[in-house]
Amino acid sequence: MATEIFMPKLGLTMTEGTIDSWKKNVGDTVQKGEIILSVETDKLTNDVEADTDGVLLKILVPEGETVPCKTVIGWIGAAGEAVPDAGAPAPAAAPETPAAAASAPAPAAAAPAARAEGEYVLATPYAKKLAKEKGFDLARIPATGYKGVVVARDVEGFVPSAASTAAEAVKASPLAAKVAADLGIDLKEVKAAHGRILAEDLLRYISETREKAEAGADAAEREEVKPMSGMRKAIAKNMLNSHMTSPTVTFNLGIDMTEMKRYREQLKAKEIKVSYTDLLVKFVAKALTEFPLLNCSVEDNKIIYKHYVNMGVAVALDNGLVVPNITDADKKSLTEISAEVKELAKLAREGKLPPEKLSGGTFTITNLGMYGIESFSPIINQPEVAILGVNTMEDKVVVRNGEICIRPIMNLSLTADHRVVDGSVAAQFLQRVKSLMENPALILA
């Protein structure tokens, strides 16, 4: 009996995953526990193990393809065994089907929308008509019909997943939809000037694509089109979402790091090696316990105060970045924090961060100091309400007690969500961070 390989759901918020790479070819023998593929989600890349012994019979979803969680992506079974039709297995992923509930006494088991790229989608003519009208991609619609065919109720009950909503549920005027259908234009390619796609948007698209085509082969050589990786798509989505969600203000404040440097040297003398990031995590977490408005999140018209500090630390990777968080950073010792930061960074670079480390943060620190950056305006990691950018530490000429002197100064750039964090609150918080860092002994107070 062949066994399905599902797109795993790695963490609560994961809705879809991209096949990063198949580690086995069709026909290869696999053993239970052996890694057979890696999956890229919006946050990380995970290895997926075989949960049975056998032969990789079929790969349904090729590398680079994104499918919803719990979609059948392949089959493992005995060598030569036939793979059941798409209609055979019935995972729980199928959406509720109102039509089925209303009239069909015994609908066939729901088949997942597990189709290889280019695979012909078995669908009734009426289902196709409905999908076309609604702008749905048939290939994504799970089938509940006879013989695993997509029927009308599947289309009617289909809710495009969040990630694909923007791409799939193209809103267009009837005229634009008709013209696009007639000309064979994919509406997903067309940008709407005002919300939904109108005929004029279509005309603009047609003239633009014509210009592009006329630009000739040169352009093709000078440019290259590549699909975004799962992580890139996730970053793009998250950043855009944050930008559109939070009205932000960025506050800059220079901190005299003289005492902090000394404090770090003292620890080092005691064989306790910590980075400035570790120190920042510790000191900012302390400040956050005193300024709950910077450690909250906003949902509708409600403010959710967190009585814990999960400190996110942005980790740059070759192909993007991830923000694992240190849970309960306010309750952890500096050495604990230091060790955890190191471990998380290592896991992040290996793409092996456990999903739970990637969600649930309450505040984020992002450090660009190593690149000599003096000031920037970081974007909030939603649903948090503030993020602290860390800049380079430089010796600067300052005046202390009426005398000119040279001190190590580091700028902090705090971006805060003005929906809940007013300027004075942000300023007071930054001031508190400054005072803590300039007087490290206060950490014990």
Place this chain on the structure above:
Amino acid sequence: MRKITFSEATREAMAEEMEKYPEVFVMGEDLARQGGIFGQFKGLPAEFPGRVIDTPISETFIVGGGVGAALGGARPVVDMHFADFIGVCMDEVLNQMAKVRYMFGGQAKIPLVLRAPDGLAGGGAAQHSQSVESFFIHIPGIKVVAPSNPYDAKMVLKAAIECDDPVLYFENKVLYKEAAEVPEKEDEVPYEIGKARVEREGKDVTIISYSIGMKNARAAADALAKDGVSAEVIDLITLSPWDKETVLNSVRKTHRLCLVSECVKQGGAMAEVAATVAEEALEYLDAPILRYGAPFTPIPFAPTLEKLYRVYPEDLVKGIKGIL
């Protein structure tokens, strides 16, 4: 309302039309002395002396003579004894009855009705049980009707006799004995040849049949209703020229189609309906078209085998559930 049998209903129709039109007469085998082999002409010979004519066993004359009598100014009804025997006089149907109007540029009217008792009657076997209507829907120039109940039997026959085109009237042998309510003459609603009837409205599947096949359609719809499936039932009544619009409208509403008839499924009248729906309303279909009919064999004699030849409501129910 009074209840009469299908057979009585056809007799009433004949009597009323013979009363109304002196040029109406009926001829065929065993009509005058016996009242028809199924008793469907009983009483008419006495009521209309000289206008119920027993012919020799001469099918080409019965039909060809009917065509000639129509050309000569009469309004004949001819009886085929058993529908199976139309094979004997196929030329008279195919090349004479169906063609004379068109090929003579509309000079001729052929107000002729060919009555043909058909269907499985239990032991009639290969040459006395067939439903042969499907041959004739392939022939332009004739109309083909097949009522499913006493009231329609009467109204469709009256319409056929009054029709100036040749009409093949298929009457099922088993239905003859079935009784149902038929209004008195003054409350009758005339039937218009070419119209189907939505006998029962539904939303999940359209079941279409005619003649005795309607028993399967109705029984299946009843069974499905118990399981919460709402079937629309259409009685086609006229097989040629048939009521495309009523069928297409229903399929556009229910998105599923189940066709049933007693005749051989291959090349049957329902194949035309299926093909037309596929041609003209494919995009409204949410399931494959189901089609039930007899297997591709001559009709066997032994009851155990004849049983296998029939279609049953359970077949429809099972099939329909499989496409919901």
Place this chain on the structure above:
Amino acid sequence: MCTIRCFEESVKKDFLNGEIPGFVHLYIGEEAIGTGICGALRTTDFIESTHRGHGHCIAKGADVNRMMAEIFGKKDGLCKGKGGSMHIADFSVGMLGANGVVGGGYNLATGAALASKMILKNDNVSVVFFGDGASNRGTFHEAANVAAAWKLPLIFVNEMNCWASTTPYRTTTAVENISDRAHGYNMPGVIVDGQNVFEVYAAAKEAVERARRGEGPTFIEAKTYRIEGHFVGDPELYRKKEETMEIFHRTDPLKLFKDQCPEGIEFTQEELDGILTAARAKVAAAKEYAVSCEYPDESEFYKDVYVD
């Protein structure tokens, strides 16, 4: 007879010129039969004709112009251009139609006779023309039996022209005279010289009177010969042209007519030439008319399949 002859010659020429679609079967040499039979009928009497029916149609009084237009497939033809040579009819003169099916007319004529006698109760007589080939169809038996049994006003006119398409009569039929079969149905069977219009007429007259008196059908066998091929363009590989022409030379009813005239009927050669010239002119005008007519409009296509 002259009109029929000229008509057929004209049709033959125009068919060979490619002006007439389909195929045509000519009546040349058999003119005396249709003429003699129809001469004994009223306009209200019916005839059922055959694929070789131009002669019957003209003899029954059909409009020659509209006949020719029909054969050319024109909209002003008797059948609006939908029938053609083999399916020509003129109901206005009781010509109930040629029949493309050999032996297809017996039952129709019998039915018409039945309607006249038993249902409509008038004294119309029906005639069915058929060749020796058609006499071997089973339909003949059914119609002859019923007509005789019910004493229907019907006349069976057998044009015994010796050929069933390419097959000689004697190779397929045992009886010497087809009319011998009439006795089997208890109806009179008479033989006439099909090349003698007066003889044919006399037999027809008697048969018609008998029919109108309610005494039943008569079988008239008119001995003739098919001069032309089965159809125009028939290579006639089954017989020798010289023999055919020799027979034609001997039996041409137009040529024999003058000598066949019974007492009291006389024509000068000038009068006969004048009749032929007039017929030629009539047919030439018919051809001109047919050519001048339009083909049917496409809107005609679906008309007349049904009455409504």
